[in-house]
Amino acid sequence: MADPQRLDLPHDARDPPPRARDSLWILPLAPTVWALHFLASYVTGAVWCAKVAGYGGPLGDARVLVGIYTAVALAIIALVGMAGWRRHSYGDATAPHDFATAADRHRFLGFATVLLAALSFVATLLVALPAVFTGSCR
Amino acid sequence: MPALPIPFLTHGRRLTAAAGVLALAACDGPQSTLTPAGVGAERIADLWWWMFGGAVVIWVVVIGLAVYATRFGTGRHDVRRARLLIIGAGAVFPTVVLTALLIWGLRLMPVLRPPTGDAAVRVEVEGLRWWWRVTYVTPDGRRIPLANEIRLPVGQMAAFTLTSPDVIHSFWIPSLGGKMDMIPGRVTELALEPTRTGVFRGACAEYCGTSHALMQFGVEVLEPAAFDDWLATQAAPAEAPASPEAARGRELFLAFGCGACHAVRGTPADGTIGPDLTHVGGRLTLGAGILPNDPAAFARWIGDTHEVKPDAEMPPFGMLPAADLRALALYLDGLT
Amino acid sequence: MSDDTETRRAAAQAERLLTAWKTPTGWRYWSAVNNSEVGLWYTTVAFAFFFFAGILGLLIRAQLAVPGNDFLDADTYNQVFTLHGTVMMFLFAVPIFEAFSIMILPEMLGARDLPFPRLSAYGFWSFLIGGVFVCGSILFDAAPKGGWFMYPPLTTEYQDGVGVDIWLLGLSFIEVASIAAAVELIVGILKCRPPGMRINLMPLYAWYLLVVAAMILFAFPPLITGDLLFEMQRAFDWPFFDPDRGGDPLLWQHLFWIFGHPEVYIIFLPAIALVATMVPVFARRPIVGYSWIVLAAVGTGFISFGLWVHHMYTTGLPGLTLGFFSAASVAVAIPTGIQIFCFVATALAGRVIASTPMLYVSGALAIFVIGGLTGVMVALAPFDFQVHDTYFIVAHVHYVLVGGVVFPVTGAFYYFYPLAGGKTLSDRLGRIAFWLMFSGFNIAFLPMHLTGLRGMPRRVFTYEGGVGFDVLNLVSSIGAFILAAGFAVFLWDVLRPKGRQPYSPRNPWNAGTLEWLGEMPDKPWGVRSIPVIESRNPLWDQPNLVRDVDAGRFYLPDAEELKRETLVTSILDAEPIQCLRVPGPTFLTMGAAAGTGGVFIFSTYHWWWLAGLSGVLALGMVLTWLWTGTALIPEKPAKDVGLGTTLPLYKSGPQSVGWWAMFITMMGDMTAFAGLVFGYYFYWTIHEDFPPDPAAGPGVAWPLTALGLFLAAWLLTVLARRWNAGGRRQSFFAALGLACLLTVAGTAALATGPAVTGLDPTAHVYPATVWVLVLWVGIHAAVGVVMLLYCIARGFAGKLTPQWDIDIHVVTLFWHFLAVTVLVTVATLAGFPLVA
Numbered sequence A: 001m002a003d004p005q006r007l008d009l010p011h012d013a014r015d016p017p018p019r020a021r022d023s024l025w026i027l028p029l030a031p032t033v034w035a036l037h038f039l040a041s042y043v044t045g046a047v048w049c050a051k052v053a054g055y056g057g058p059l060g061d062a063r064v065l066v067g068i069y070t071a072v073a074l075a076i077i078a079l080v081g082m083a084g085w086r087r088h089s090y091g092d093a094t095a096p097h098d099f100a101t102a103a104d105r106h107r108f109l110g111f112a113t114v115l116l117a118a119l120s121f122v123a124t125l126l127v128a129l130p131a132v133f134t135g136s137c138r
Numbered sequence B: 001m002p003a004l005p006i007p008f009l010t011h012g013r014r015l016t017a018a019a020g021v022l023a024l025a026a027c028d029g030p031q032s033t034l035t036p037a038g039v040g041a042e043r044i045a046d047l048w049w050w051m052f053g054g055a056v057v058i059w060v061v062v063i064g065l066a067v068y069a070t071r072f073g074t075g076r077h078d079v080r081r082a083r084l085l086i087i088g089a090g091a092v093f094p095t096v097v098l099t100a101l102l103i104w105g106l107r108l109m110p111v112l113r114p115p116t117g118d119a120a121v122r123v124e125v126e127g128l129r130w131w132w133r134v135t136y137v138t139p140d141g142r143r144i145p146l147a148n149e150i151r152l153p154v155g156q157m158a159a160f161t162l163t164s165p166d167v168i169h170s171f172w173i174p175s176l177g178g179k180m181d182m183i184p185g186r187v188t189e190l191a192l193e194p195t196r197t198g199v200f201r202g203a204c205a206e207y208c209g210t211s212h213a214l215m216q217f218g219v220e221v222l223e224p225a226a227f228d229d230w231l232a233t234q235a236a237p238a239e240a241p242a243s244p245e246a247a248r249g250r251e252l253f254l255a256f257g258c259g260a261c262h263a264v265r266g267t268p269a270d271g272t273i274g275p276d277l278t279h280v281g282g283r284l285t286l287g288a289g290i291l292p293n294d295p296a297a298f299a300r301w302i303g304d305t306h307e308v309k310p311d312a313e314m315p316p317f318g319m320l321p322a323a324d325l326r327a328l329a330l331y332l333d334g335l336t
Numbered sequence C: 001m002s003d004d005t006e007t008r009r010a011a012a013q014a015e016r017l018l019t020a021w022k023t024p025t026g027w028r029y030w031s032a033v034n035n036s037e038v039g040l041w042y043t044t045v046a047f048a049f050f051f052f053a054g055i056l057g058l059l060i061r062a063q064l065a066v067p068g069n070d071f072l073d074a075d076t077y078n079q080v081f082t083l084h085g086t087v088m089m090f091l092f093a094v095p096i097f098e099a100f101s102i103m104i105l106p107e108m109l110g111a112r113d114l115p116f117p118r119l120s121a122y123g124f125w126s127f128l129i130g131g132v133f134v135c136g137s138i139l140f141d142a143a144p145k146g147g148w149f150m151y152p153p154l155t156t157e158y159q160d161g162v163g164v165d166i167w168l169l170g171l172s173f174i175e176v177a178s179i180a181a182a183v184e185l186i187v188g189i190l191k192c193r194p195p196g197m198r199i200n201l202m203p204l205y206a207w208y209l210l211v212v213a214a215m216i217l218f219a220f221p222p223l224i225t226g227d228l229l230f231e232m233q234r235a236f237d238w239p240f241f242d243p244d245r246g247g248d249p250l251l252w253q254h255l256f257w258i259f260g261h262p263e264v265y266i267i268f269l270p271a272i273a274l275v276a277t278m279v280p281v282f283a284r285r286p287i288v289g290y291s292w293i294v295l296a297a298v299g300t301g302f303i304s305f306g307l308w309v310h311h312m313y314t315t316g317l318p319g320l321t322l323g324f325f326s327a328a329s330v331a332v333a334i335p336t337g338i339q340i341f342c343f344v345a346t347a348l349a350g351r352v353i354a355s356t357p358m359l360y361v362s363g364a365l366a367i368f369v370i371g372g373l374t375g376v377m378v379a380l381a382p383f384d385f386q387v388h389d390t391y392f393i394v395a396h397v398h399y400v401l402v403g404g405v406v407f408p409v410t411g412a413f414y415y416f417y418p419l420a421g422g423k424t425l426s427d428r429l430g431r432i433a434f435w436l437m438f439s440g441f442n443i444a445f446l447p448m449h450l451t452g453l454r455g456m457p458r459r460v461f462t463y464e465g466g467v468g469f470d471v472l473n474l475v476s477s478i479g480a481f482i483l484a485a486g487f488a489v490f491l492w493d494v495l496r497p498k499g500r501q502p503y504s505p506r507n508p509w510n511a512g513t514l515e516w517l518g519e520m521p522d523k524p525w526g527v528r529s530i531p532v533i534e535s536r537n538p539l540w541d542q543p544n545l546v547r548d549v550d551a552g553r554f555y556l557p558d559a560e561e562l563k564r565e566t567l568v569t570s571i572l573d574a575e576p577i578q579c580l581r582v583p584g585p586t587f588l589t590m591g592a593a594a595g596t597g598g599v600f601i602f603s604t605y606h607w608w609w610l611a612g613l614s615g616v617l618a619l620g621m622v623l624t625w626l627w628t629g630t631a632l633i634p635e636k637p638a639k640d641v642g643l644g645t646t647l648p649l650y651k652s653g654p655q656s657v658g659w660w661a662m663f664i665t666m667m668g669d670m671t672a673f674a675g676l677v678f679g680y681y682f683y684w685t686i687h688e689d690f691p692p693d694p695a696a697g698p699g700v701a702w703p704l705t706a707l708g709l710f711l712a713a714w715l716l717t718v719l720a721r722r723w724n725a726g727g728r729r730q731s732f733f734a735a736l737g738l739a740c741l742l743t744v745a746g747t748a749a750l751a752t753g754p755a756v757t758g759l760d761p762t763a764h765v766y767p768a769t770v771w772v773l774v775l776w777v778g779i780h781a782a783v784g785v786v787m788l789l790y791c792i793a794r795g796f797a798g799k800l801t802p803q804w805d806i807d808i809h810v811v812t813l814f815w816h817f818l819a820v821t822v823l824v825t826v827a828t829l830a831g832f833p834l835v836a
Helices: A026-053 A061-088 A102-133 B013-024 B039-072 B079-112 B224-235 B244-255 B295-303 B322-333 C003-021 C026-031 C035-064 C074-108 C117-140 C163-191 C204-236 C249-283 C290-306 C319-331 C333-349 C356-379 C381-387 C391-421 C427-453 C470-495 C545-550 C588-604 C608-629 C657-686 C701-725 C729-756 C765-796 C806-835
Strands: B121-128 B131-137 B143-147 B149-153 B158-163 B169-172 B180-182 B188-192 B198-204 B216-222 C565-569 C576-581 C638-642 C645-648
Touching: A026 A061, A026 A102, A026 C290, A026 C319, A026 C657, A061 A102, A102 B079, A102 C290, A102 C319, A102 C333, B039 B079, B039 B188, B039 C333, B039 C356, B039 C381, B079 C319, B079 C333, B079 C381, B121 B149, B121 B169, B121 B180, B143 B224, B149 B224, B158 B180, B180 B188, B216 B224, B244 B322, B295 B322, C035 C074, C035 C117, C035 C391, C035 C470, C074 C117, C074 C163, C074 C204, C074 C249, C074 C391, C117 C163, C117 C588, C163 C204, C163 C588, C163 C657, C204 C249, C204 C290, C204 C657, C204 C765, C249 C290, C249 C333, C249 C356, C249 C391, C249 C657, C290 C319, C290 C333, C319 C333, C319 C356, C319 C381, C333 C356, C356 C381, C356 C391, C356 C427, C381 C427, C391 C427, C391 C470, C427 C470, C576 C638, C576 C645, C588 C608, C608 C765, C657 C765, C657 C806, C701 C729, C701 C765, C701 C806, C729 C765, C729 C806, C765 C806
Parallel strands: B121 B158, B149 B216
Antiparallel strands: B121 B131, B131 B143, B158 B188, B169 B180, B169 B198, B198 B216, C565 C576, C638 C645
8 A cells, every 4th residue: 555665765855946947837838739729720720611712612721821830839849848858857756756845746747748748749630630631611 | 122201100000011110120220320321321331330349349458457457467567567558558559549530530521521513413401390391403493392301313412402491400311321400591511322222211300499309301212214203293283183072172272271381383372381282192201201191191280280290380270170171181192 | 741731732722623613503504614514515406406307317218218109298308308408417417526526625635624615605505596496497397498508599589488598597607606616626726735735746636626627717608608698689689699680500509519518528527536536545556647647637628628519510510620620529538548547557556445436436437438439439520420419429428427427426425425424325235226327327328329320319209110219219218217226226325314323434445635534423624733745645655644633733733713724835835825714604605696596587587676686685795795704804914823833814916815716717707708709700700791881880989998998997906006005095095996987987988889880789790799798898897896996995994904905906906807808809899890
């Protein structure tokens, strides 16, 4: 039941906590980029089909726009993921980051950010797929 | 070919027929997506069977793992292996499968929504509470009004233009393909291409008020020549009554003002509020897919309209003498 | 100090603590606001609505057991199925998680109470009044009958009675209660954790609830917007959904499902949170993949907002749009799968012991996985074209909601029951109930997949024999009654007298989290002293924790001033920063809820005078409650909270919980406003020409004047806060007074624009959208003025001073949001016609 490793605190248990750079806001960052990418793609497609091409008309440049959004979103998500990775690999402790230290809190935030960035990356790619396989507003 | 549709709210003599069809359709029915008779329905049924098989396998594996983990795996596995399970089975495997599935779905979309510019048959369908106004538009622009049934030539694409003047309905022939909503203020499109002949059923799929359950229609897929014959019949004016009683029925029909709402082409009745009745006796069903097409059902519909279809717009004529009802029913039944 | 004096001192402390937290007795019991009482009432009432809706479900199955049945007529059936869905969704699934959370979250966080107990109580009374009103309608044959989704124009133009209004207003009222709960939960989780419980040590339940509460803020407001538009059309004929006058029924579908799909996850995630709480306990080890579950909760929370159009696949939207939503709909399955495998992995790495709660969790898994798999199927637009609005979807939603919510909640009921009364439920009855429920559920709902594939549409009051539906429906009906028998056994287990049954031992399941710290039965104070936490499972890992807590060796072991107190800690590392005094019992919350209920209920019947009177009553109650219960100036600036720590009793600005509550509320408010603005631009996309005639718009001059006046009022409010802090009291009062006048003038100027150009809101949807934006600003301006006047009054009464200034900080925050609202409104009304 009790984790036998609990008492082996990592070397940096007494390190000054890297608090200044931490905020809970880092967690929703990558999914927010996903959401903005999704919203921009949807609005672009909807307005294009409603105002430019009409039902059944060609998608044309709307697909290019979605491609650009996707590239930008993936780049930002990758940056967020890297920032998370740096936090995750701070010091020498590995997951599950459940020590009662500021350093482990720092690493936990980093690791969760990495995971969220990975999910957001995949989800952004998935959302870009319709623009690859759809040619018209039908 | 099953003798369909089997209208309900019927008793007695139809029951034997119903039992026969039930036996025939033991695993499916005339409204089933699993016995497809159209390009769209076939492709979607294929998708379903693959997904169904995959889902069964995944379910068995997941539940098997859970049972193993709780019952038999005790103490044999460390946290490292458990984490691998999360990454492999929880993250990587679903991502791969879901991506493949999404691409399958996306590639199917253009098949289900083809350009309809060169469709062989054009039909405008208006959903109303609770029936269907159907208008065939021929290539030369003639408009042939009918109601509550669709007949199509096999092997040819039919383009449907869907509208509604009152509430949202949804036009659906499961055997032929997916459904499409009919939304007030909007015009929607649907393309269907039957692949085999037969009699099927369509239904309203969007909840549209009191008698939503009673808003259906008959569908028949014909050989192209038979279809052309049928359409020519529909375009023609009504036949004259075949018997004196039917002729009296026509007099009553006009005298009671039925023509204010209903049209019988070739007579003074030219109402457009209700269904066109010019060839009502030749339809697959009565009352939008809910009664068999025979004189008794006509009498029942006219006399007990609101028992048969609650809140229907048509006022019931239950106060008519039985003889009048019979004459009216006979007349309408003869409009083939 | 001898042991004897030590014991006596501790006893005296306990005595004072008990006095401060005493539950009122007699009829005053109902004035309680403490989380244990309110949580218990909330749970009881939510389950009562569950059983009510369950009986409606049985009526549905009785009607559909055989073809052509006349057990229920069409009209009654439509009321029954509408109410079944509505009650299950709005009066059970959402409230039950609020109820559970109010009850166990503070205990789990070692807090004495949540930061706004009166807000919880207000939410509960609102829920009770609104729920009884909605459910009771069916007894008068006046229930809503438009389906739980209420699509116009059926419900705006073809259903006359009050049913639709009951639905709209009753539910708006309940949505208010949910938003109140969201505020409470977010502040509670972020600011009221025990010292040492850093963000990486937080129980997973709290993580899930944090995500869910945030989701509520962005999901419920669009529905409130929709309700507003809807009711304006029904009551005043503003044509938002009438295509003949430029409206569009699809706008409602967008607003409804922007709410409706996240809502599915809002009710699913808390139930999974319960699973995540129970699985490690019975696997006898900490959860495997804690961070992965946090990922899943946060990720699901986001992606669930990209799914709403999958309820609208058959409305004829462009294929590209369907593709985007299809992609998001399959993407959401990834985090869902991760959670399930975290539980399997925990079981694999641990040693699972059998128990009744775990039985329900296993059943939940078996059922939910089917619902999830069919969910992936219907995420693909092509497949959905066939099964949308058929019994396949009925099966899918029930597999998701019963597997994802009802089974986990029932299991959690068995698990947490000892916390409520100190007694356990019967394992034997629990197992009997489980097998009845599990088999009954599958017999009822598994065949429905096939019923749907064979073409049976949903929401039909009857069907024809011989088309392939007969046997399947009969089997489903039999299964439904077996399922109901299971719930009857469960109900008996809960209700049976337990007087002779001994109290459960402390921590009966040997769990690791703090809610099991309490004695059996629990004391009203929650915990004897608030411990310092060093682990995700403190009861497993921190030796002697229970003994030290009981001995009062941690924080706040005493209540010298006989006031209710709890700790406020920092967000990331949970360092103590304030000793927060929380208010005690009051009838004001009940009165405020009754007043608010009156506004909604009387509006249903268009009794405007009574509605107005109720509004005044509610406002009076709320103001009294704020005046007497919030931002109280403490008798001393700081106090010793134990362990040699002295904490302030009053924190102002962004460090006060009130500031956070306002911030969170306004996030929801801005979402609702965004819904309105979305409506404006939505009409632009569907019309060739919108605004239809630029000359008839509200013009530019009047809106700009209004903007200037509002911005001046906002600036004065900001300055008033500064001047107050700097001790310039005269300037403070003068600025607030002037701001009130400018606000009134600004509102008048904004309304003058469309009034002088003769915009008639009933003529076309364009004037209606203009007026509804003006109306929105007007309502907020009125609230803003009340707030300014409140600050003036507080200043005169000496309750708002340069040192003690929470009120003006909170009001200034509101004004920041109001300024944004006005800016966007004016840019849209005056600016967009120029661009378009």
